[in-house]
Amino acid sequence: MRDVVAYQLRLAAPLFIFFAVFFVAPLLLLVWVSLHTDATMTALGAAQYVRFLSDAFSLSVLGSTLWLGVEVTLLCLVLGFPIAWVYVRSPGGWQTVLILIVLLPLLTSVVVRTFAWIVILGRQGIVNTTLISLGLIDVPLKLLYTEGGLVVALAQVQMPLMVLPLITALQRLDPSLGNASNSLGAGHWRTFFRVTLPLTAPGIVAGCLLTYSAAITAFITQTLVGGGQRVFLPLYLYQQALSLSNFQFAAAIAIIFLIAVLAIVAAFHALGRLTRGYAQA
């Protein structure tokens, strides 16, 4: 019997046309612009890409952006997994409280969240005043505009993206598996690493993908908490485009950025397929 809930595919036409005009066409134009060697757009060539790939500064910006994503993702995983683990074992009322705590940062404005980190990490911020009043330090530490501060701030901003898929994965896990492992003599740690972790791998991969791509593209938090000294790809793109009006080079940066993100998404998807096979085996 025909599924009466299935509608004709042509209902997707308005959004498809909208995306073709305002999303795909601009991206194709971006590729076209990036393939020009001069500002007047007369000569075609890959000069902008050669310039990026042969410039030590540009490559270091690319490298530090990709590395920043790794640091943030790992921190989110280490703190997010226990939250999800506690969530699925909590009674209903606590689950609501926990989920609202997790969701609050997701829906609170990025500017507001980033502003909070400026207040926390600043010279007169909560961390420095606490350390000074405890007598641990005499002069305020420089926390703002450091990589460590940025990683912590980004981890808070992106944490919900990690926790939500982990909760879904943990809820699908049959609790009797853990009990069986325990009653057969495996301790909590062994059960966690040999049963829980492998079986929730698809959720971990999904969470890492979302966290990673959000962390490396988080322009606002990167510029405000990282400060101007640390340049990551989004700021580099923005400076070249709007401050220097170097649109061809900015377009090439954008394309390299897009390719990097797509490669990472593809890698995570491949990993996801692998772990799904493992989790079902």
Place this chain on the structure above:
Amino acid sequence: MARRRDLDTVSFYATVSVLTGLGLVLLIAPTLVVLIVSFTSGSSLRFPPPGFSLKWYAALGDAWQIKAAAWNSVEVALWTTVLSVLLGVSASLAIARSRSATAHVLDSLFMSPLVLPALAFGLSALMFFSLIGWAVSPLTLVLGHTVVCVPYVVRTTVGALTQLDAALLEGSASLGAGRWYTFRRVTLPLIRPGILAGGFIAFMSSFDNIPVSLFLRGADSELLPIRMWQDLDNRLDVTIAAVSGVWIAFTAALMIAMERFASLSRRLR
């Protein structure tokens, strides 16, 4: 044996508690700190504040620039939400329960703005609009925002549609109700919470958007997040904490309402 078992249990639960505690503090602290600082009686962002007062909230009454920027942002976010819901719900109906390869490709296409760097899209949209001769304006802003906000509506609506019990619609059809009548009286009421949740997230993310707005806003239309971002870069002033306080209060109230009427948290996974 028993000793080793104890050590195992104690160390496991200790680690989980410490990490969960750290994670929760990390999630809550920033919001709490902003709220506390916004009630300071002093004139700096020192924490803890020297005393408490409402003077920075009172000062918002005269901050006409911020109010104008906030109003512009609300207007753009409202239009973006309307456009996203119209386009997104219609597309979701088409792709949600279809197993065809086309539907699968369309789904990936509609979701792709979520992972691609928004700044790269903003730049490309600016180039595109200048190529076709459209000056940046509130219109280009709404169009750009819709591209990055529509995925949220599609995701929650497709989610609601796939959970729909087909027997209800078959029942309605077999009792003689036409397609449109079934849609209006059965399908729509059942997927409404999903649409509501998606529209809400689309609204919030449009209101908060900076990467796309930076490229597509006109010179005359100031937007609240951009205004705050620039203020944070130049001078730190407590007015921003008060604006943030109002923003957090609105978000929390809407979020609780959405959790109540549209089980928001279930739809975000």
